[in-house]
Amino acid sequence: MLFLQNPPTFLFFTGKGGVGKTSLSCASAIHLARQGKKILLVSTDPASNVGQVFSQEIGNKITAISTVAGLSALEIDPQQAAQQYRERIVGPVRGALPDDVVKGIEEQLSGACTTEIAAFDEFTALLTDATLIADYDHIIFDTAPTGHTIRLLQLPGAWSGFIEKNPEGASCLGPLAGLEKQRQRYAEAVKALSDPERTRLILVARAQKTTLDEVARTHEELAAIGLSRQNLVINGVLPESEAVHDALAAAIHRREQAAIANMPAVLRDLPLDQLPLKAFNLVGVEALSSLFSDRDEAAPVVVDAPAKPVGLPPLLMLVDEIAATGHGLIMMMGKGGVGKTTLAAAVAVALAERGLPVHLTTSDPAAHLTDTLAGSLDHLEVSRIDPQAETERYRQHVLVTKGKDLDAEGRAMLEEDLRSPCTEEIAVFQAFSRIIREAGKKFVVMDTAPTGHTLLLLDATGAYHREVTRHITDSHVHYTTPMMQLQDAARTKVMIVTLAETTPVLEAANLQEDLRRAGIEPWAWLINNSLSAAPTASPLLKQRAAFELTQIEAVRTRYAKRVALVPMQAEEPIGIEPLLALVEPRNGLGLGSAKPRKVAL
CATH class of the missing domain: 3.40.50.300 (P-loop containing nucleotide triphosphate hydrolases)
Known part of the structure; x- marks a missing residue:
């Protein structure tokens, strides 16, 4: 596997849902641990199932995986992290400020970017903790921060000052106010992410046009802000040996190979690994251990299944x-x-x-x-x-109305705020x-x-x-919400x-x-x-x-x-x-x- 050759300290897996980031990150962690390395596996996925994969409870504290020597794991719940983060900012002023002011602060911290930044806040500690890094050979993350989050953290201006002057104008800069005192730590985290000697980004896709197109967009966005050391893994590819059996297998193989052959040009220069589709679900250490093998050692004996489950309508x-x-x-x-x-x-x-x-x-x-x-x-x-x-x-519309009186630094902050997922939604x-x-x-x-x-x-x-x-x-x-209709x-x-x-x-x-x-x-x-x-x-x-x-x-x-x-x-x-x-x-x-x-x- 090219993406596991001479791995740096930090490995980040990124890709759309369902491509196999969690399976790949878990299998990589097992693979490296069995080489005698000390590994920390960190999940920041909102739908994290690392605990289910290893069949043990993990949670938000570093936990040794009982079935793999040298491997520990940590699950960061982004929603819980966001709630704790909000409370860190709001708690000290609750009771000291009028209720409407406190409510306004809470509103500033109610968007999606708070969750992103709170999760980044959690694993920034891992990226910048020299003692922790010294304890492990590699730290593996099953998700990566978005380009927007990293750009927010790179903004040169004073986050809290901008918010004080524009209390009603920023949705994603609000969360940054709680980070002002840790600006140096965040600068170090962003520096670690963009250092090819310390960080490798693994783009994970399936052999499908839509997922390859999305990975290409991610590649360009993150490369533009300095995350240049990237690998591509195409997961779950149907082996050619299966294509001879019937029209369905042949069509799937043909479709996948066409998607790979016609992948976006920006991906073609990246180191590429292809992993074959397995006959079994990647749950448990035994199954994960065979992910990088060409054989299906972990597959049980094939049983004849009904052509269609009984009782399910079209x-x-x-x-x-x-x-x-x-x-x-x-x-x-x-x-x-x-x-x-x-x-x-x-x-x-x-x-x-x-x-x-x-x-x-x-x-x-x-x-x-x-x-x-x-x-x-x-x-x-x-x-x-x-x-x-x-x-x-x-x-x-917002730049013309809210941004008309801002100086250059303030306008730069507002413009990045308006690049957020919250704004799009x-x-x-x-x-x-x-x-x-x-x-x-x-x-x-x-x-x-x-x-x-x-x-x-x-x-x-x-x-x-x-x-x-x-x-x-x-x-x-006049504005209304369609929540009642939903x-x-x-x-x-x-x-x-x-x-x-x-x-x-x-x-x-x-x-x-x-x-x-x-x-x-x-x-x-x-x-x-x-x-x-x-x-x-x-x-x-x-x-x-x-x-x-x-x-x-x-x-x-x-x-x-x-x-x-x-x-x-x-x-x-x-x-x-x-x-x-x-x-x-x-x-x-x-x-x-x-x-x-x-x-x-």
Whole structure:
């Protein structure tokens, strides 16, 4: 493995959800520990499951892994860290300042950037603690800070001074006020990150165009701020030896190889490792130890699994139930890479085929919905909330109003504040709010951003009034929050999309709990890209299909009120007919097409 050759002190794994960052970081930690190295594995992933991977409780204190000599682990809960961080700033002034002032400070610290900065605050201690570093040969992180967070920490001006002068104008600079006294430590942390002798960044992707495109954007953003030592790992590649068994295996192999061959040019000069798809789930030390092997030593004996789990309907059954309501909001939610965009398009097309008016829209930053839906259909309107365009429009408005009297240093701070994920979500959410009003007269089908962004988007609904009023000076401007519509099961159907794999199901269950805390009850679960619903002769795919059954049963019995199974497709579902085939598949390979029934209006 090139990414593990002559490793520096710090290894950071980064990539979108579902590509295998946690598995790779855990396997790397085991690999290095078994070479006699002392390793600390640190997770800052909001959906961290390192504890589940090693089958022991870890938590936020350094804990020795009982099954691997020389390996210790630490889980940093970003939400808990953010809460503790907020209290460190607000606690000393609570009771000493008027309640409305304290509430204003809390509002400054309610955004997504507080969570990012709080997590960075936690592992900055690890990056700058000379004693701790001396105790370990390597410290491995299963996530990496975003370019925005690092740029914030590099701002030359006085964070607290800017906030004192602009108390209503900064969402991401507010959290920085609590860091002022530790500025030197943060400078050291950023320096360590950008030092190629001390830090290596491992970009993790799957052999899919969307994940490779996203990794390319991450590469360019982090390289631009000095994180130049980067490796690329493409994980879970179907071996060529499996492609000979049937049309499904051949199609998957062909699709993956095309994605690798056509990866963005900026990635081609990076050291590249490809890891083969394994026939088993990467949970437990034995399974993780074999990740870097070409053989599947940890795989149990293949058992013949049913071609399709008993009792699970196709997506058609849910579409029929939705169609009967005549109109409403349908939201696809789930982690990145599970197929929300494609399934949103499939549901929208199936409803439009029935003669029902449908508006299909996406706020997915990857924006490949228009590629997926290559065609037009009566009764179907397709639009995209362009995050970049909406954000730029919003940024210019704030700069013209709030930034007009700032000096150069203050304006630089405001401009970086406006580059934050919070800003994008506010801007996108304003556009989104306009569109969902249409759901009273037609179907509005939305795919949303990957899990972490989705939760922040929902948080934006709860904090919508606060965030909007921070940047709107005209008291006569009318604004509303759509939270009540999202909470109304009669008007909104939330469909959680997942894969029949351990981590995606776990993360989808966590998402469901987060939705419920926001007063939103998921209507159904969709298990996408199921191999157990797509008969195959490939031994590896057959084994993967057998392993799906446990997770499918967990979804059916423990998590979902309604569930539909969508089979793995031999070909990309691009165009009207292939999308309809997802709703009512005529065979397990997705090679046929279904013609849904029209319904009377």
